[in-house]
Amino acid sequence: MRYGLQFRDVFAAWESLLEGVYITLLLSAFAMLGGLTIGIICAAARVYGPRWLKGIAAGYVEIIRNTPLLVQLFLIFFGLPSFGIRLDGLTAAILALVINLGAYAAEIVRAGFEAVPKAQIEAGHSLGLSGLQVFRYVVVFPALKAMYPALASQFVLLMLATSVVSQISVEDLFHAASIIQSRTFRDFEVYTVIGVLYLGLAFAFRGLFAGLYFWVFARR
Amino acid sequence: MIRTFSYIDVMYLVAAARWTLALTATAFCGSALLGLVLAIARISPIAPLRWLVAAYIYVVQGTPLLVWLFVIFFGLPLLGVSVNPWLAAAIAFSVYGSAFLGEIWRGALISIARTQWEAGASLGLSMSQQLRYIIIPQSVRIAIPPTVGFLVQLIKNTSLAATIGLVELTREGQLTAAGTYMPFAVFTTVACIYFAMCFPLTQWSRSLERKLDVAR
DSSP: OOOOOOOHHHHHTHHHHHHHHHHHHHHHHHHHHHHHHHHHHHHHHHHHSOHHHHHHHHHHHHHHHTSOHHHHHHIIIIIGGGGTOOOOHHHHHHHHHHHHHHHHHHHHHHHHHHTSOHHHHHHHHHTTOOHHHHIIIIIHHHHHHHHHHHHHHHHHHHHHHGGGGGGGTOOSHHHHHHHHHHHHOOHHHHHHHHHHHHHHHHHHHHHHHHHHHIIIIITO | OOOOOOHHHHHHHHHHHHHHHHHHHHHHHHHHHHHHHHHHHHTSSOHHHHHHHHHHHHHHHTSOHHHHHHHHHHHGGGGTOOOOHHHHHHHHHHHHHHHHHHHHHHHHHHTSOHHHHHHHHHTTOOHHHHIIIIIHHHHHHHHHHHHHHHHHHHHHHGGGGGGGTOOSHHHHHHHHHHHHSOHHHHHHHHHHHHHHHHHHHHHHHHHHHHHHHHHO
């Protein structure tokens, strides 16, 4: 069988692709903000919290990290309506991504804070700094620097993982591809094109994070 | 007729988990073979080979697994191979997994001190003998914990094979949810089965990491 590749029909639908890119970026941005917030709260709970809170945070992290994102998404989108909580696709997708990333971010943030040597904290105390001052002047900066690379690569992985939300009909980039596929039947071409688009997004994310690292940490 | 979600459905889901495990095993073999080649190519003295492999890893790690599944699923027929979700999934997971496993193993290989290579060379061992008898045996202990961690990622990632119609645990969950109309109970069960497969591995990886670290 001979098959000629034709990309014309795929590129003709560039508006759908662009809209898909927009939704993918939107999902990623919300998930990063929300996930990082949850991650910081959980990490703080695991390091400084009382015993019961430590247990809850650890349980959350383990449950999320040991089950697939797709199943978490289905549980939220298809499962919650059983309790009268009916979310539209986009909200369910953001919720699932935030909960998912939160667990991974919690581990990274916790490792970052634990990377600051105890001796430095003690040195801060012995200089007469208060707990808050030690945190502000001694702990935060090296901890951020330690966690940054892992966090950045986790964010890129998350952006790529958002493609899963197409399975609950959220109109992200991957969903745009399946729409174009069903109209043009150019399946191989369309998935190759969005593969390249995702690669471009990942390239942009990596560049942005590397630039930010240079700007914040490397200049000092 | 809508049936209820009963004990027998739970058993069906548990039975479907063996396809998840079978796919994980297949994908791990493919990823390991390809990953080993990539890891060694990444530390080879031939620069263009290193660049080529680096580019491969950059591209694969910069695209979603879902895209690889679909590109291979729809691309195989263009090469004259009949569409088979198993084959497509096995290839996609191997391509995707090899990029991650290759990087993990490269990290283990380059963590061995340069002097170990030199000691091997001074004993008259060839490049491949140094790798085979000196470097790889030492790097295995470093590589094992993250490799077990990778296995957990792989088990979770196989859920994406459901999107190309391969009936593994997640797909069986979707079918059961559609039949019983009790999605919450069904997907909670599915999540529990995944947890039962992944959590012991996660713990094992952690204890290995501690043990091998202390032993050093």
